[in-house]
Amino acid sequence: METTIQPQQLALQDIAQVAIRTYLGTRDFTLLHGVTGCHALRVILPYCTDRATALRYFWQGFIIAYLSTGPKTIRPVATEETESIKDISKRQAAIRESALNSDDDHVIKLSYSALEEFHYYGDNKYLQVFS
Incomplete structure (x- = not known):
């Protein structure tokens, strides 16, 4: 836990931001697990007796996964914060359709x-996971 990859402060929301930006910036199959893993950790974290350690181990695993990709260059991700409610609803529907029309468990879980x-x-x- 005392390695240089461990920041002084670490919150799940920070890891989630890094995970989604890293996945969108690389579209790497290995890194989609950072997105799905953050979601899973968010669900189980309230049941962990040592949340800080759980976060640090997850962070460590995420960094190792990233390094295993080469590490790949992470391209900047365009933010689309001004989308209308209609556009947001369409994107959500498209993601649901991706899951419903797939037999790939990674597509379903990522959706x-x-x-x-x-x-x-x-x-x-x-x-933006499928755009």
């Missing part, structure tokens, strides 16, 4: 996690 994280954090980047 579910992206929608859940969008609803929790309100960050439109989650609606």
